[in-house]
Amino acid sequence: MKITGVKVHLVEWNRGPYHWRDGIKPNGPLAQAGLMRILTDDGLEGWSPCGAVDIEEVKYQLIGQDPLDRELIWQNMWRNLRTSNLGQAIGPVDCALWDLFGKMSGLPVYKLIGAMRDRIPAYASTVTVDSLQEYMDLADTYLEKGYKAIKLHAWGRLQQDAELCRELRKKTGDDIVLMYDASSMFNLYEDAVWFGHRLEEQNFFWYEEPIDHFNMTVLARLAAELKIPLAIAEATHGGPWDALAQIRAGAGDIILTGPLDPYKGGITGVMKTAHICEGYGIMCAIHGGAIPHLHAALAIYNTKFFERLVPETYYSAPGFMDASTEIDSEGFARPWDKPGFGIEVDWEWVKKHSIGTLE
Numbered sequence: 122m123k124i125t126g127v128k129v130h131l132v133e134w135n136r137g138p139y140h141w142r143d144g145i146k147p148n149g150p151l152a153q154a155g156l157m158r159i160l161t162d163d164g165l166e167g168w169s170p171c172g173a174v175d176i177e178e179v180k181y182q183l184i185g186q187d188p189l190d191r192e193l194i195w196q197n198m199w200r201n202l203r204t205s206n207l208g209q210a211i212g213p214v215d216c217a218l219w220d221l222f223g224k225m226s227g228l229p230v231y232k233l234i235g236a237m238r239d240r241i242p243a244y245a246s247t248v249t250v251d252s253l254q255e256y257m258d259l260a261d262t263y264l265e266k267g268y269k270a271i272k273l274h275a276w277g278r279l280q281q282d283a284e285l286c287r288e289l290r291k292k293t294g295d296d297i298v299l300m301y302d303a304s305s306m307f308n309l310y311e312d313a314v315w316f317g318h319r320l321e322e323q324n325f326f327w328y329e330e331p332i333d334h335f336n337m338t339v340l341a342r343l344a345a346e347l348k349i350p351l352a353i354a355e356a357t358h359g360g361p362w363d364a365l366a367q368i369r370a371g372a373g374d375i376i377l378t379g380p381l382d383p384y385k386g387g388i389t390g391v392m393k394t395a396h397i398c399e400g401y402g403i404m405c406a407i408h409g410g411a412i413p414h415l416h417a418a419l420a421i422y423n424t425k426f427f428e429r430l431v432p433e434t435y436y437s438a439p440g441f442m443d444a445s446t447e448i449d450s451e452g453f454a455r456p457w458d459k460p461g462f463g464i465e466v467d468w469e470w471v472k473k474h475s476i477g478t479l480e
């Protein structure tokens with residue numbers, strides 16, 4: 122079998138505006154998403170969610186290759202990251218090749234990688250909202266739906282964020298798992314460590330990206346001072362090798378990686394990273410909540426949750442359907458019983474919302 126082409130369908134829809142922490146430009150009402158299709162000479166296709174990619178670079182790497190040579194393709198792409206625009210593409214390409222293998226073999230991707238479990242607890246990973254009351258309402262909504270874990274993305278204001286964490290713990294009681302994501306906002310050690318102690322007081326499960334992700338020196342100092350586990354490396358480039366360097370520097374306790382993140386390397390890169398973490402006896406947490414993330418999380422021994430971004434409508438294009446948005450009444454995510462990732466597409470919706478096709 123040979124790869125004969127690559128297509129990327131880009132769509133845009135009205136999701137409504139939202140913002141992240143203070144200092145980051147708010148997002149307008151329009152959201153964009155994409156679907157990558159890898160085409161083959163026997164008619165089978167591999168699909169993955171994606172963003173815009175450099176289609177000429179991707180085609181150069183893929184056309185004429187055997188789509189089952191995933192490791193060869195991965196290594197070739199990785200060797201080109203420093204001189205190409207493939208950093209955004211390596212994740213979706215690798216995911217689409219796994220989807221194709223799933224369709225060939227009639228099995229879901231997580232079974233092909235080696236399933237650890239068939240379902241996994243999801244945590245509700247919030248957007249930033251305007252007021253403490255809105256956070257409490259958001260928490261009520263998702264606790265009522267069955268979630269047993271919540272991660273806050275908040276404003277980045279030391280005192281107010283600490284108050285938010287206190288109020289949320291007061292509301293949930295001790296049985297709900299809580300995490301806090303600082304999105305690298307605290308650049309002074311004294312701020313980051315003060316906030317970490319506030320999270321410890323409220324028995325938070327992890328403290329994500331407390332300071333600039335390149336500052337491994339201060340991360341290591343924080344990790345040594347704080348009892349709460351630091352979750353790090355979500356935004357660093359360098360995939361498995363960066364994870365190894367972060368661990369050996371003592372920069373944190375949990376490594377974040379995601380199959381669609383730039384420079385993390387898709388399912389193949391995430392599994393390499395997870396196995397490095399396993400060797401060190403630490404958790405590998407999956408960053409992001411699309412369908413490849415769910416399949417990866419189901420196959421990794423040393424992970425505990427699937428990240429479901431909420432509200433769901435903020436992140437999922439209505440024309441691309443899969444199991445990642447379906448959390449059951451006990452707070453678990455589970456894949457559909459379909460080959461590959463089980464992605465379904467409403468092509469009429471895609472046509473109506475298309476902003477272009479790369480091929």
Ligand SMILES: [Mg+2]
Pocket residue numbers: 302304329330355408
């Ligand atoms: Mg994060």
